[in-house]
Each structure stands twice: as structure tokens, then as C-alpha cells.
Amino acid sequence: MTGRETFHVSVVTPEQAVLETDAVFASFPAHDGEYGVMQGRAPLLCQLGIGVLRVDDGEKQNYLFIDQGFAQMVDNKLTILTEQARKPSEIERAEVEEALRHAQEEPLQGAEHMWADERLVKIRRAKIQLKVTEMDID
Amino acid sequence: MANRRVLVKRRKAVRNIRKITRTMQLIATARFQATFNRALATKPYSEKLGELVSDLSSAAGETQHPLMETPTADKTALVVITSNRGLCGGYNANVLRQAVQHIDSQKDAGKDVDVHMIGKKGVNYFKFLGRPITRGIRDLNDDPQFSEIEPIANELMDQFVNGEISAVHVAYMAFESTSRQSPTVLQILPLAADLGDDAAAEAGGAGTAKEYEFSPEPELLLDRLLPASVRMRLFQCFIEAIVSEHVARMVAMKAATDAANDMIKSLTRQYNRARQTHITMELLDIIGGVNALEG
Numbered sequence: 001m002t003g004r005e006t007f008h009v010s011v012v013t014p015e016q017a018v019l020e021t022d023a024v025f026a027s028f029p030a031h032d033g034e035y036g037v038m039q040g041r042a043p044l045l046c047q048l049g050i051g052v053l054r055v056d057d058g059e060k061q062n063y064l065f066i067d068q069g070f071a072q073m074v075d076n077k078l079t080i081l082t083e084q085a086r087k088p089s090e091i092e093r094a095e096v097e098e099a100l101r102h103a104q105e106e107p108l109q110g111a112e113h114m115w116a117d118e119r120l121v122k123i124r125r126a127k128i129q130l131k132v133t134e135m136d137i138d
Numbered sequence: 139m140a141n142r143r144v145l146v147k148r149r150k151a152v153r154n155i156r157k158i159t160r161t162m163q164l165i166a167t168a169r170f171q172a173t174f175n176r177a178l179a180t181k182p183y184s185e186k187l188g189e190l191v192s193d194l195s196s197a198a199g200e201t202q203h204p205l206m207e208t209p210t211a212d213k214t215a216l217v218v219i220t221s222n223r224g225l226c227g228g229y230n231a232n233v234l235r236q237a238v239q240h241i242d243s244q245k246d247a248g249k250d251v252d253v254h255m256i257g258k259k260g261v262n263y264f265k266f267l268g269r270p271i272t273r274g275i276r277d278l279n280d281d282p283q284f285s286e287i288e289p290i291a292n293e294l295m296d297q298f299v300n301g302e303i304s305a306v307h308v309a310y311m312a313f314e315s316t317s318r319q320s321p322t323v324l325q326i327l328p329l330a331a332d333l334g335d336d337a338a339a340e341a342g343g344a345g346t347a348k349e350y351e352f353s354p355e356p357e358l359l360l361d362r363l364l365p366a367s368v369r370m371r372l373f374q375c376f377i378e379a380i381v382s383e384h385v386a387r388m389v390a391m392k393a394a395t396d397a398a399n400d401m402i403k404s405l406t407r408q409y410n411r412a413r414q415t416h417i418t419m420e421l422l423d424i425i426g427g428v429n430a431l432e433g
Contacts, residue, residue, distance in 0.1 A: 010182070012182045012183045012186060013183060013284070014180055014183050014184075014284040014369075014370055014373050015176070015179060015180060015183075015283070015284050016176075016179040016180075017179065017182050030353065031353070031354065032353065032354075042349075042351055043349060043350045043351065044350060044351045044353070045190065045193065045194070045350045045351070045352050045353075045356075045359065046351075046352070046353040046354075046359075047353065047354060047358070047359055047362055069366075070190060070359070070362075070363065070366075072186070072190060074350075079186055081183060081186055081187060081190070081366075083284060083288070083366070083369070084285075
């Protein structure tokens with residue numbers, strides 16, 4: 001720790017607690033864009049989208065791929081509830097590329113809203129996962 | 139003497155069986171530990187989910203959600219969780235008895251039941267009874283992943299919201315402790331309307347209504363949260379059922395090993411007695427012969 005003020009971050013899925021750590025900064029993909037959180041943030045309850053969670057614990061960055069869920073910030077504790085959280089090392093590129101190809105071949109459903117179109121969601125999900133694996137993580 | 143050889147053979151057979159049952163007991167114990175830890179690992183998620191639901195429903199006020207209302211369909215769904223393998227005592231029989239009772243009581247109430255049967259044992263049993271199954275799943279392995287359960291839950295919720303079914307129940311072996319599991323029929327849909335209040339009472343009546351910043355509106359959040367909690371509940375049923383299965387197998391195999399031990403003891407005793415009788419008879423023969431010669 002660098003002596004900066006920290007807050008607690010936990011990421012839980014139905015199967016296990018994926019991450020428990022103290023952090024100085026965290027950013028997560030909300031349904032309407034990226035949220036950044038630092039120590040002492042006012043209570044927040046928000047819905048998550050698909051994207052990358054970044055947790056800076058003062059020494060290194062932790063990245064996790066998040067597939068929807070909820071974030072709760074209360075009493076200096078950030079809890080990310082999601083049905084899927086994967087570390088970049090757990091993502092199988094070949095599998096994701098396969099899913100992407102599948103999704104791209106599906107016919108368009110013509111929904112007006114991006115989130116309503118299952119196909120676009122699948123494509124987005126795959127693309128973000130591919131991006132996560134490409135990130136330079138030490 | 140033929141009798142003695144038979145006894146030795148039987149004892150050998152029982153010893154072999156004991157070897158198998160003891161090994162299975164050890165395996166079940168190890169598996170139980172692993173699945174029990176998995177079950178514990180699901181706790182944080184479900185607790186947090188409950189907390190969020192209660193926080194949200196107090197913020198959203200009077201909540202109305204399709205998952206909380208009871209459609210008027212004359213059909214309900216029942217998910218029955220049994221095992222793929224046997225040798226676990228009365229585990230499957232108990233769950234299936236509950237399931238059959240539930241189905242019959244629904245029928246008496248004039249409702250048809252869609253049976254979603256998980257596990258080979260249950261599928262075979264219903265085939266034997268000649269009862270219809272809407273869907274049989276035999277290929278679910280020992281440690282079900284959330285991603286495998288999710289589609290089942292989603293499908294049931296879709297049917298429920300579309301008004302095709304009026305309720306969803308799960309028949310499974312609830313795990314209370316290592317020494318206590320009970321076959322249970324749990325209703326997961328419609329969601330109890332006092333869901334939020336219950337959770338709120340549990341979360342400590344401190345009444346610390348947190349001033350959240352919601353994004354999006356509480357109603358919309360709840361809309362997303364409730365299906366997630368239904369999925370989680372079904373997933374937990376599966377996890378609990380697996381833990382109970384391993385406990386049941388552990389107990390059954392321990393009983394089998396003990397019974398084999400007793401049997402070996404009694405066979406050994408019988409064998410020794412037969413051997414002694416044989417020796418005495420031979421001695422008598424010899425002594426008789428000597429006496430005859432001397433006489």
C-alpha cells in the first residue's frame with residue numbers, strides 16, 4: 001500500500017468470491033458507461049453492462065471481464081455481483097473467437113435498442129473478451 | 139469338507155465387497171468436502187443479492203413484478219433433482235416420493251404438472267411408473283456450473299411470465315447439516331411478495347435506510363435483480379442436492395462396510411466351528427480304529 005486511502009472491493013459470482021482486495025481506485029462498466037470509484041464514494045447501486053473491471057490496489061492493476069450484474073458501493077465497500085467474472089488468463093481465445101463468428105452469422109433482429117438485440121450483445125461480449133486477453137498485464 | 143470350502147469362498151466374496159464399499163465411502167467423503175466448500179462459496183452472492191433486493195424494494199415502495207404474480211394457467215412445473223448414480227441409500231427414493239406426492243396433490247387441485255427430471259435415477263423411475271416427463275436431463279455432471287443451470291431457470295421464467303405455467307417448484311434433498319437432510323418441495327415461482335420485507339428483517343432491523351444513488355431507477359433495477367435471484371435459488375437447490383447426495387452415499391457406504399465386517403466375523407466363526415468339528419471327527423475315527431485293532 002502506498003499510504004493512500006483505500007476501500008474494499010469484492011467481486012462475487014454465484015459460484016465463488018473471485019476477488020477480495022483493498023483498492024485505491026476501481027472502474028467498472030455500468031449499463032450506461034464507465035464508472036470510476038475512489039474511497040469515500042456516496043452509496044451507489046447500479047446495474048452493470050458488459051466490460052472490464054479495473055481495480056488498482058496501489059501496486060498493481062487487476063483486470064476482470066464482467067458480464068452484467070450489479071454494483072453496490074456502501075460504507076466504503078464496493079461489491080460487484082455478477083453472473084460471470086473471468087480473469088484474462090481464464091479466457092479461451094479460440095472459444096471466444098468461435099462464439100464471435102457464430103454471432104456474426106446470426107441474422108439481424110432489428111431491435112431498436114442495442115441492449116435488446118441478443119446478437120449484438122453476443123458480438124460485444126466476444127469482442128470485449130478478446131480485448132481483455134490482449135491487454136498488457138504484468 | 140464341502141461346507142468349509144463354501145464358507146471360505148463366501149468370506150472371500152464378502153471381503154471383496156467390503157473393499158469396494160470402503161473405497162466408495164472414502165471417495166464420497168472426499169467429494170463431500172469439495173462440494174461442501176463449493177456450497178459455502180455460493181453464500182456471499184446469495185446473501186448480497188438478498189440485501190440488494192430488500193434495499194431496493196424498500197426504495198421502490200409497493201413492488202409489482204410479473205414474477206410475483208400468479209398466472210391463471212392450469213399447469214405448473216416441477217423440477218426434480220435426483221442423482222445419476224446409485225448406491226446412495228434412500229436418497230433418490232425419498233426425493234421421488236416427495237415429487238410423486240406433489241404431482242398427485244397438484245392433480246387433485248386440477249392442475250397438470252410439467253416434470254423436468256434431472257438425473258438418470260429419476261428418469262428411469264418415472265419410466266418404470268409410466269408417468270410422463272416433459273424433459274429428462276441425464277448428462278448433468280457432479281459439479282453443475284451456474285452456466286448450465288441458467289438456461290433451465292430462464293426457460294422456466296419465460297414460460298411463467300408468458301402465462302403457460304402458474305408456478306414452479308423444485309423437489310430436491312435439502313441439506314441442513316451433515317447429519318440431517320430432508321426431501322423438500324420448494325416453491326421458487328411465483329416469488330413471495332414479502333420477499334423484500336423478510337430479507338430486510340433479516341438484514342438487521344437497524345432501519346438504516348441507505349441513501350443510495352440508483353442507476354437506473356429502483357424499479358428497473360429490481361426488474362433485473364429478481365430474475366437473478368430466481369436463477370440463484372435454483373442453482374443453490376442443485377448445489378445442495380449434490381452435497382446431500384454425497385452425504386447419503388457416505389452414510390450408505392459406511393453402513394455397508396460395517397455390515398460386511400459383521401458378516402465376515404460371523405462367517406469366520408462358522409468356519410472355525412466347522413473346522414473344529416471336522417478335527418474332532420477325525421480324532422474319533424482314529425481312536426476308534428486304534429481301539430478296534432487293540433481289541
